[in-house]
Amino acid sequence: MSIELYNKIYKFLITAEDKKINAISVVYLGMKEDRWIEQNELRTVVNRAVDSASNRYMEDSERQLGIFQILLQFDNAFEGVYGLYDMGAIKTDKEQLFTSDYTCHQIRKNISEVKRKFGKDTLPLYQHLYSGVNKISVQELTWKDSLANQIIRDNSDLIQKLSGNLKKTFMNLSSLPYKLSHTKEWKESKDKLEEITLKILETLRSVWRNPAFHSKFVGTINEGTYVNNIIVPLINAYLSNNHFGESAFITTFEQQSIASTNKRGDERYTCQLSQGQISFDDIYNGRVGRRPNIMFISKEDDKYYELIYAECSKIICMKQKEEDDDIKLWRTCNDGLYWAQKSHRLKKEQFGIIGIQIAGCRLSLNVLIRNEFEVHRYYKLHETEILIRYSNDPSILADFIYTLLLFRNTLIVNMSLLRCTHDRRSNRNLDKEQISKLVAENDKLKWENAEFLAKKTEFIARIAELKRSAKENVENANLKDAELNARISNLELYLDK
Secondary structure, three states: OOHHHHHHHHHHHHHOOHHHOOHHHHHHHHHHHOOOOOHHHHHHHHHHHHHHHHOOOOOOOHHHHHHHHHHHHHHHHHHHHHHHHHHOOOOOOHHHHOOOHHHHHHHHHHHHHHHHHHOOOOOHHHHHHHHHHHOOOHHHOOOOOHHHHOEEEOOOHHHHOOOHHHHHHHHHHHHHHHHOOOOOOOOOOHHHHHHHHHHHHHHHHHHHHOHHHOOOOHHHOOHHHHHHHHHHHHHHHHOOOOOOOOOEEEEOOOOOOHHHHHHOOOHHHHHHHHOOOOOHHHHOOOOOOOOOOEEEEEEEOOEEEEEEEEEEOOOOOOHHHHHHHHHHHHHHHHHHHHHHHHHEOOOOOOOEEEEEEEEOOEEEEEEEEEOOOOOEEEEEEEEEEOOOOOOOOHHHHHHHHHHHHHHHHHHHHHHHHHHHOOEHHHHHHHHHHHHHHHHHHHHHHHHHHHHHHHHHHHHHHHHHHHHHHHHHHHHHHHHHHHHHHHHHHHHHHHHHO
């Protein structure tokens, strides 16, 4: 839960005029703080703020009853304010996205980095992309623009303005699921694909028989019902019996992304997780990080990787909701790729993070990859219609099943690549072992050198002692010679007399 948002709502509840205390004001305050906040997340914050604020007033007082009314009106207020945003009646304050000097500096830095990467190659495609980026006014960019985040989208103006051949060259990677393994074959046997197809058909049959999805009720079905009764069962069907999935699972309750938490700077969680101070579940109770509707998470080398993100709407989807989910999806995919690259040496132009956007009855399969120059590219691989009701057109059903099998095929390749690449941490551990060994050898040499120096000093002292002794012996001998010569002289004088 966001402590900052809680404090703002709590302060509003205890300081605002009585006539302003209502659910609409509280929801608007929450969405002003975070335009893409999820309903359940905001409800949790509001519940706590209401509990705290109501305790300040006399039991059954007008003020306290007004605060309690917020909980009863919350859902309707959320739908109303959200609808006003969707219709454009409430405008997002774009200046808020581009007010600080830091934001301006960071976007300029990202654009300069993109141009630097494009400048590494002399191919016409990259030269044209460099020229196109160079013509873009950085002052007009916000964090909603993929280019400001160093991501090149296949549907961006930058790509759409390329000439036919150059655009075709860029779009060649849209066949990513096949290029990943350098073959144009499915990664599973025909029997396996038929088995998965039958499971998808069985799931669709259950949906078609459900009266809740009759055309009469479509307009009243909320997002949760749509996701839990159609989307999640279909995902479970086409991901079942994945031989790479023994340590994988799906989250469906808008849990917080650990990759997003890490990318947005809260390194504290990563450190605590690696040290075993907190569990995986604890991370999702953190205060930062985006919360996708659905995630597919795989555990490799005791670390969790988010390989799929999904954003969903109601069956009746507003245009603004579709645009907001689109932005949130590629940003979350970017967080996921950043997280995976931090710990694995993943092959460029091969490994990708999958993004699924469900807008109404349309399903878009997207992928974010990193090219040889470290530029992140975001592609729409395929788009299809979700068959919530039976169709007499077999081509629509065939295209839908093909999309789901394509999705499965892409995921299998990504999981294989993740498992086969080296963990950067193991390399770091190897380096530490080598360093420790070198340090030990160096210490041994230092000790041997010190021992040698001690013996050398002792030897020098011994030589000095020998020299001193020799000198004393010479001096004594000379003295004795002098005494002997004196005696001889005295004896000669005596004999002469």
